[in-house]
Amino acid sequence: MKQSFVYILKCSNTSYYTGVTSTLTSRIFKHNTGFYPDCYTFNKRPLELVFYCEFTDINLAIETEKQIKKWSRAKKEALINGDFDKLVNLAKKKF
Known part of the structure; x- marks a missing residue:
């Protein structure tokens, strides 16, 4: 299975x-070089x-990314x- 990563x-x-x-590695390089x-x-x-985790299911990785994006800074x-x-x-x- 192909690896996927969620990163911060x-x-x-x-x-x-x-x-x-x-x-x-390639994605981080592209972010840092302004690609x-x-x-x-x-x-x-x-x-x-500052953070990354590996997934074997891209759908789960995408779901996790969306979840983390909604989180507070804390x-x-x-x-x-x-x-x-x-x-x-x-x-x-x-409340």
């Missing part, structure tokens, strides 16, 4: 960019790869830092 880049303005690819001029990251270089940082216990509490809504 930290941009020079400290924002995060989440993406999905089947060629992680995608219309991409969110183009004017936010240099970029740092929840993304918990994932990046490996604070998996915090993810549950950060998912709770405050």
Whole structure:
């Protein structure tokens, strides 16, 4: 099965960019060299790869990418830092 990756880049303005690819090294290189001029990251270089995970099912990778994109900054940082216990509490809504 073909590998897919979900990745998070930290941009020079400290924002995060989440993406999905089947060629992680190549994609990061393209982001950092400005290969995608219309991409969110183009004017936010240099970029740092701060998280990635591997998938064997591209559909699951895409679903995970979409889920992470909806997360708060705090929840993304918990994932990046490996604070998996915090993810549950950060998912709770405050009313």
